[in-house]
Amino acid sequence: MQKNEHKVVSTALLAWYDVHARELPWRVSPSDRQAGVVPDPYRVWLSEIMLQQTTVAAVKDYFHRFTSRWPTVQDLAAARDEDVMGEWAGLGYYARARNLLKCARQVTQAHGGIFPDTHDGLLTLPGVGPYTAAAIASIAFDRSETVLDGNVERVMARFHDIHDPLPGSKPRLRDLAEEHTPLARPGDHAQAVMDLGATVCTPKSPACGICPLMPDCQGRLAGTAAELPKKTPKKPKPTRYGYAYVARDAGGGWLMERRPDKGLLGGMLGWPGSDWSEKPSPNPPFEADWHDIGAEVRHTFTHFHLHLRVLTAPMPDIAAPAGLHIVAKHDFRPSDLPTVMRKAYDLWRDH
Missing domain, CATH: 1.10.340.30 (Hypothetical protein; domain 2)
Incomplete structure (x- = not known):
């Protein structure tokens, strides 16, 4: 042309x-x-x-x-x-x-x-x-x-x-x-x-x-x-698994973590949890009788699918474990959570 x-x-x-x-x-x-x-x-x-x-x-x-x-x-x-x-x-x-x-x-x-x-x-x-x-x-x-x-x-x-x-x-x-x-x-x-x-x-x-x-x-x-356009076939995404722990203190505050700035969901609020892998290791933030709510989050990231089991327990009268903090009841907005963490909250709420 x-x-x-x-x-x-x-x-x-x-x-x-x-x-x-x-x-x-x-x-x-x-x-x-x-x-x-x-x-x-x-x-x-x-x-x-x-x-x-x-x-x-x-x-x-x-x-x-x-x-x-x-x-x-x-x-x-x-x-x-x-x-x-x-x-x-x-x-x-x-x-x-x-x-x-x-x-x-x-x-x-x-x-x-x-x-x-x-x-x-x-x-x-x-x-x-x-x-x-x-x-x-x-x-x-x-x-x-x-x-x-x-x-x-x-x-x-x-x-x-x-x-x-x-x-x-x-x-x-x-x-x-x-x-x-x-x-x-x-x-x-x-x-x-x-x-x-x-x-x-x-x-x-x-x-x-x-x-x-x-x-x-x-x-x-x-x-x-x-x-058109033709595309090279994509490799299937792997599936990873993990645990999310939803806990509240006596005043209705939420135990949460701020994820590191670098990495997936960097800088975002989230629930304490395990690693995300083929065989994750449970990693509860404190000792308690954690209850599996019987439903799991399913979410897809760019490179993998994630299945996240949601567990819950009341938080004992202790200080927030290292690396975690309490978000007061009146400061907590589910809309501030990244989608995968909000899905976990929705399952907890519906449970």
Whole structure:
């Protein structure tokens, strides 16, 4: 495909986007953008971090809560760690929340509250990798950067009829996406391709009849669009097992632990428990007649499935064991717990 044909593709995409752009709480609409409204880099950055490995539908409510409570990057930088982690609970991938705070504080302290406006500058920020840097540079600052998410990969694979499977084909798909990225309105172009993949060129049953790229789509012409992109089969996830111990003191306080900053569920509140492995060793936080409630948590992480037995016992009149602490009854909010720990609480409550 020649360079002028790439321009035709971008022109068709932008014309489609001007009419069909999704309304998203972090987005400046194409009409507002053309009227001179400038995107807020804080809101673009926050949305991109939240959207990593998470859906738009899941993110919207979190985004509204965060921006209502912390409307600027300086407000977020000044927030208490536990408040941010609590608001993040349920979004998963908790290292993102820790890096969110680190990034907000670095932008505030080292950059005067102003985000770097280039791809390389954005890469210096905690939690910002090549994709996120490209997305922020493109959407917030209209830099001609190539944004490659799952939607863009799918559009490129189908439009160019690429049969090499992901993830091995990522470099080629990125090169193709770069060839289509225009110098004019690159931010709108990036969002247009993502919207096309999310609403028209969907994973199943793509709506080719209403696609602005239909006339030149090689996958449609070859009859292969619906089966693309191909993916290398994933290995089955292993299953791990563990124990969670739910205990309350005489005043209704909850015995809990704050997980280490590094590692799974880092920095989050949780129930004391065992290791998570094929053959976990019981590790109750104190000696008691622990009662197995007869139900187990089932939860899936990125790399494994987890089955968690929930045990409960009243806490004797002792100080919290080393490494644990009591969360007072009036300070306890189940919504502050990560999903797997909230599942354990729900089972305990229903029991």
